[in-house]
Amino acid sequence: MNQVSLTIDSRPENVPLVGACAKEIAGQSFSIDKLSEIEQALVETVNNCIEHAYCGSEDRQITIKYALSKDRLFVEITDQGKGLDPQCLKKLTAELDYNPSDIDCLPEGGFGLNVINSCMDEVNYRREDGKNHWSLTKFVVPLT
Amino acid sequence: MNQVSLTIDSRPENVPLVGACAKEIAGQSFSIDKLSEIEQALVETVNNCIEHAYCGSEDRQITIKYALSKDRLFVEITDQGKGLDPQCLKKLTAELDYNPSDIDCLPEGGFGLNVINSCMDEVNYRREDGKNHWSLTKFVVPLT
Amino acid sequence: MQIQTKAVNGVLTLSLDEKRLDSKLAVGFKDKVGELIASGNRLIVFNLSAVDFIDSSGIGCLVTCLKLMGPKGKITIWGLKPPVESMFKLTRMDRVFTLCSTEEQALQAVNS
């Protein structure tokens, strides 16, 4: 197993780094399409930490731990911001259900958790020691 | 100031990540040539940590702290391996003096510290708390 | 933010010269395109061929633009790289925006 840990200041300009590291670390284990999905999920998760857990503060820290083994990439993202309302976790698996013709009512956000869940094989959230932990797993050979 | 910290297992396959992160973090502040110099210095420094401080062990850790401010990129590389013979630091500034025509005597190594010093504006080493700390600085506008 | 604008026959063509349309760019993007909409533009063709990556706030920006234009507004988009196109599909926004392969198709679609 290969482990890498990255800690960034909670600034939007640091978010691309989180995806770039995943691609460096897991580049040999996944197809380009899968790597894009991993990048997408990580970016959405870290964006949420910055926007929701830290309410946009730029001087807090987010830690991203990558663990690559033969069969999977496991990523844990940790922030020390405010906790998540458990109701929100329903959004991970809820259908994005809106009327595409009703322009006035189109959603301008609320896609993040759905995208994270679609792009990864497993997504878990836990609150522990006053920290938020998001665990994201992508299998090298996806479960059928 | 923007700070990022990266911790890697001491495996050669993780070394490219150290340069890639520098380029992500400092990409807006330096020219392509300067970014290549930074990458070169970081790779040589981390290679040395793996090869000399850790004698090739792959399960130890190396931490790379990047701090980008308006006028400089400061990088500190820390390992917990064996210390450096202070005599070796002379190699940072020594001329690479060998006869290019004397094939049998060509050096196959011993360039690393020299390259690090050439590629950065400031290089410092200190041993503290049983750890080796390498500090590398590149100025956005180089000192004249 | 690097964006090139061109107005021809009542159609505004926007070429985004950025690799990422993400949360860092979002505010600037909405401000800039918002201005262009405030000055009366209602038909927009977006060229995203330089964009390697879009996140959900980038998608959200495009929705905001559409809403700002009101019922007469229309946006077509061309030049989507595979990860960008995937995001339109994942968020089901491929049903809201007309996605095209070429500028020609996008110009035709915005006028139809």
Place this chain on the structure above:
Amino acid sequence: MQIQTKAVNGVLTLSLDEKRLDSKLAVGFKDKVGELIASGNRLIVFNLSAVDFIDSSGIGCLVTCLKLMGPKGKITIWGLKPPVESMFKLTRMDRVFTLCSTEEQALQAVNS
């Protein structure tokens, strides 16, 4: 390690199909090229045009190859990208290896 080899008129042409010639590749590289030298090759043209990055152990590998060949050996190298060429200059190895812009020049130089 991805390396393509071709032998024409006593000259061995090696094209390295890797983005990095670094400490990770070094051992495999020395083994592979060492074998080719052991089987009698003495004139080598290296194509490094795929290589974005070389570190000092990569440079060291090339020196090892030269030494393995003995006094009759010669190596010319072409296709160096700017950061790779810089490393030859920094280590002063541009005085040891003949660096060329094109394969043609490298073939000519190795035979001269």
